[in-house]
Amino acid sequence: MPFSTVIAGAVAGLALAVAAAPATLTPSALTHPVPTVGGVGHAAPVAVRGVSAAERLTVTLPAPTGTYAVGTVAVRLVDRSRRDPLLTSKPYREMMVSLWYPAKDAGQASAVAPQMAPLAAADWDRHSGPPMGIPKGAVDWAATRTHARVGAPVDPRAGKLPVVLFGSGDGGPRSLGTALVEDLAARGYLVVTVDFTYEADQVEFPGGRVVRALPLPDKLTPQVIAKLLVRHSRARLADMRYVLDRIADLGRGRDLGEDAGRLPAGLRGAPDLTRVGALGQSLGGSVAAQLAHDDPRVDAGVNLDGSYTGPVAKTGVAKPFMQVAAQAHTRANEPTWKSFWDASTGWKRELRFAGAAHGSFTDLQAMLPQIATKLPKVPVADFVGTIDPARSVSAQRAYTAAFFDLHLNDKPTRLFDAPDPRHPDVSLIP
Numbered sequence: 001m002p003f004s005t006v007i008a009g010a011v012a013g014l015a016l017a018v019a020a021a022p023a024t025l026t027p028s029a030l031t032h033p034v035p036t037v038g039g040v041g042h043a044a045p046v047a048v049r050g051v052s053a054a055e056r057l058t059v060t061l062p063a064p065t066g067t068y069a070v071g072t073v074a075v076r077l078v079d080r081s082r083r084d085p086l087l088t089s090k091p092y093r094e095m096m097v098s099l100w101y102p103a104k105d106a107g108q109a110s111a112v113a114p115q116m117a118p119l120a121a122a123d124w125d126r127h128s129g130p131p132m133g134i135p136k137g138a139v140d141w142a143a144t145r146t147h148a149r150v151g152a153p154v155d156p157r158a159g160k161l162p163v164v165l166f167g168s169g170d171g172g173p174r175s176l177g178t179a180l181v182e183d184l185a186a187r188g189y190l191v192v193t194v195d196f197t198y199e200a201d202q203v204e205f206p207g208g209r210v211v212r213a214l215p216l217p218d219k220l221t222p223q224v225i226a227k228l229l230v231r232h233s234r235a236r237l238a239d240m241r242y243v244l245d246r247i248a249d250l251g252r253g254r255d256l257g258e259d260a261g262r263l264p265a266g267l268r269g270a271p272d273l274t275r276v277g278a279l280g281q282s283l284g285g286s287v288a289a290q291l292a293h294d295d296p297r298v299d300a301g302v303n304l305d306g307s308y309t310g311p312v313a314k315t316g317v318a319k320p321f322m323q324v325a326a327q328a329h330t331r332a333n334e335p336t337w338k339s340f341w342d343a344s345t346g347w348k349r350e351l352r353f354a355g356a357a358h359g360s361f362t363d364l365q366a367m368l369p370q371i372a373t374k375l376p377k378v379p380v381a382d383f384v385g386t387i388d389p390a391r392s393v394s395a396q397r398a399y400t401a402a403f404f405d406l407h408l409n410d411k412p413t414r415l416f417d418a419p420d421p422r423h424p425d426v427s428l429i430p
Contacts, residue, residue, distance in 0.1 A: 068157075100181050114143075163189070253268045324353070
């Protein structure tokens, strides 16, 4: 049974975003764990009987709309100041992050980055695709390419780069936000995406090591799920603050950390820590709000359809904040959205996307409709609703960029003043 179905039945009113989410708190790796030690395993490609490699489906991501080419680099970070909060037997916390930034057009000088690292893609194929109705081996997940060149030099024309930290939904890998974050990078931002080890379905580390999510408790009552979300939220908050510390070091011209490796030319000194935003989908959006509340370095935040977990649900924020909702998500049926909204005293906007579902605010919005053309039994609407995929992605990019341009770059916009005919699915909620 897909984990989203389990959650929908168990939560029953805990949080609409949790109950409905296929891409949040849906770590299918947790429902079908591979026998490993400490959540660490090595994934191998899996094929469907009768399906050759040449017959496997491939999908694409929409190209960025900004003016810059995009570069990216993946880095392992190690925080030795604390034990791992999810696997407490481990004396340090490690995580994978990717940095996305405006780059010089490197042409063929460097490779185009894949959306998912190869072993992570194989593990996704084995454990994360089937709960969405996608048979193992039917899709070549490793073949999906981004539009970013690995290690390309930073484009100096972009100047100092405002920073945006991105967190996916609970259980989701950092790669599920690629379409949105590389568009921000193409508009002149440094975006840092974070994998939350032992929570994300799978995390691939250098050297071919794949770390899978820890098993869930046997009985998933609403109380158990609520405690799990709080635990994950706290771990993520500490992770994000640590990542921001390392980006601050990078802004001072230092290395990211002990395993940073060779960084792209121009990246040291590029981050501008006087302009920092937080962005996340589902639980990632809740953590973005808590980070904006707790960390004075964060200036503004965006929550993509996430219920609020932890103190910020009642305290709100005093900084600019935008919450973006799927069609069924309202302040009337989500208590934490109302309490957060009422308590927040800064600039604030709420948007609702007609026809969108919770997974619409992930790369699944672009990917699943393509897959369903060849695999019609995939329940696309359950995951990404009925909204037109291209319009959905375009609107998410436009409103997210306009928000951060306004509050990090002092760039005026009228996009939040009235409905925009270019984005007919989006409503401004008073």
